[in-house]
Amino acid sequence: MVLKSMVASASDLSLVSVAGNSPLDFKNRVFGGRLISLGFRFNKGSKCKGNERFNFEVRAAVEVGVERSKSKALEGGFGLDVVSEAELTVKGFAGLRKTKLVCTVGPACSSLEDLENLALGGMSVARLNMCHGTRDWHRDVIGKIKKLNEEKGFCVSVMIDTEGSQIHVVDHGAPSSVKVEEGSNWVFTAEHFEGSRPFTVQTNYRGFSEGIEMGDELVIDGGMACFEVVEKTGNDLHCKCIDAGLFLPGAKLSFWRDGKLVRGNNKLPTLSTKDWADIDFGIAEGVDFFALSFVNHADSVKDLKNYLSSKSTKSIKVLAKIESSESLHKLEEIVRASDGIMVARGDLGVEIPLEQIPTVQEDIIYVCRQLNKPVIVASQLLESMVEYPTPTRAEVADVSEAVRQYADALMLSGESAIGSYAQKALAVLDMASSRMESWSREENRQSLVNYHQLGASLPECITEQICNCAVEMGT
Ligand SMILES: Nc1ncnc2c1ncn2[C@@H]1O[C@H](COP(=O)(O)OP(=O)(O)O)[C@@H](O)[C@H]1O
Numbered sequence: 001m002v003l004k005s006m007v008a009s010a011s012d013l014s015l016v017s018v019a020g021n022s023p024l025d026f027k028n029r030v031f032g033g034r035l036i037s038l039g040f041r042f043n044k045g046s047k048c049k050g051n052e053r054f055n056f057e058v059r060a061a062v063e064v065g066v067e068r069s070k071s072k073a074l075e076g077g078f079g080l081d082v083v084s085e086a087e088l089t090v091k092g093f094a095g096l097r098k099t100k101l102v103c104t105v106g107p108a109c110s111s112l113e114d115l116e117n118l119a120l121g122g123m124s125v126a127r128l129n130m131c132h133g134t135r136d137w138h139r140d141v142i143g144k145i146k147k148l149n150e151e152k153g154f155c156v157s158v159m160i161d162t163e164g165s166q167i168h169v170v171d172h173g174a175p176s177s178v179k180v181e182e183g184s185n186w187v188f189t190a191e192h193f194e195g196s197r198p199f200t201v202q203t204n205y206r207g208f209s210e211g212i213e214m215g216d217e218l219v220i221d222g223g224m225a226c227f228e229v230v231e232k233t234g235n236d237l238h239c240k241c242i243d244a245g246l247f248l249p250g251a252k253l254s255f256w257r258d259g260k261l262v263r264g265n266n267k268l269p270t271l272s273t274k275d276w277a278d279i280d281f282g283i284a285e286g287v288d289f290f291a292l293s294f295v296n297h298a299d300s301v302k303d304l305k306n307y308l309s310s311k312s313t314k315s316i317k318v319l320a321k322i323e324s325s326e327s328l329h330k331l332e333e334i335v336r337a338s339d340g341i342m343v344a345r346g347d348l349g350v351e352i353p354l355e356q357i358p359t360v361q362e363d364i365i366y367v368c369r370q371l372n373k374p375v376i377v378a379s380q381l382l383e384s385m386v387e388y389p390t391p392t393r394a395e396v397a398d399v400s401e402a403v404r405q406y407a408d409a410l411m412l413s414g415e416s417a418i419g420s421y422a423q424k425a426l427a428v429l430d431m432a433s434s435r436m437e438s439w440s441r442e443e444n445r446q447s448l449v450n451y452h453q454l455g456a457s458l459p460e461c462i463t464e465q466i467c468n469c470a471v472e473m474g475t
């Protein structure tokens, strides 16, 4: 076995969006290596806010000549991951994938073995959605990921996704999904009772039916099933199913009237009491990222960042999820305030017409590129793979398009959390993103990226130019 290591250090750089030991964010400045496979650590106390100056040291090491599956942890103290000799000798660094892959961890992939297979398959970030599962369940998953990182040399970051103030199902009468037949009658209630009642859905928010009228439409998970409100008694809604579909555990509810979203939960704060408790949980568990749901204003990002810097010595990064029309109106200030962005297409598709999603996605990515913030494209990238072992052509095209637009990361949701083909879905992301990256390189598309200048002082500008030249030479 040959251990090749490269150590590059730079001081007084003012590059932003470089996050701790996370592998998420380097694509912003570097287009020439599979940085997922390298470990990055910053000196203790390094800050990466705005144009603040900070010292950092980048170390990368590559273990050559070891089969991925047989790899052992390497000594040395910095975050390491492994790449196979074959990949390096055949393609060199330029041939290695740069797009980071985020997997939502759910019951279908939470065993140590499944997580290891995902890490081997290229998972760079494990996402834990606090809408689902208990804190004990999430703690167990975080423990397994830490174990894999420590013992097997992976470099998987952990991201906690807050539930946010949304109306969702607490119980729908079954432990897993339930088929809803057209014409069936259901009661939606905020009353909490032990156990389940047939055709009765308990919701999480007492005021969920405020302002809702007879004739309004109740849409489940942005279109999984649809009901008409036929009667209102107290806070309860009696509804008839008008579009058959599925109720998943924790499904989200939205209300529509005359083709427009009824803004019921707008008064709710971005971070609920439960979210703050989940944030304390994440700090205690040493997670790397918080993805903040339903950000409508930069202030909620700033509040969370202030809270994190007062509570944690570790630099935990905050990613704002863009999933409401309000967040689109304040996009630039939200991107500036955040360490990164998630294009949360699931909820965004409930808030804006579906046909606008592709252009809005491109706009969000463009703003992130300009402000040099990492951006994740999320939701339904390979939705059919929740059930089937192969993706549709349209899904592969969607993945490729996100990479072509310079998204930094792609995310699996149900495909990995509850799907039967999590590893295959990850392999499709890996292959499709690698293919698009190498096509872009061959076509020399990277030169079209217009890097936003960050350096303020002359030394900063010089350092920045040196880095940009290195990037150009590497691509
Ligand atoms: N920790 C978990 N425990 C149980 N089920 C989960 C978990 N995480 C995700 N899921 C399931 O995977 C589906 C897709 O995940 P995700 O997209 O994160 O959630 P949502 O659909 O609520 O936005 C969820 O609807 C839920 O059924």
Ligand SMILES: C=C(OP(=O)(O)O)C(=O)O
Binding pocket: 129, 131, 161, 293, 323, 343, 344, 345, 346, 347, 348, 378, 379, 413
């Ligand atoms: C990623 C998303 O958020 P969540 O899974 O919490 O709905 C989304 O809405 O696309």
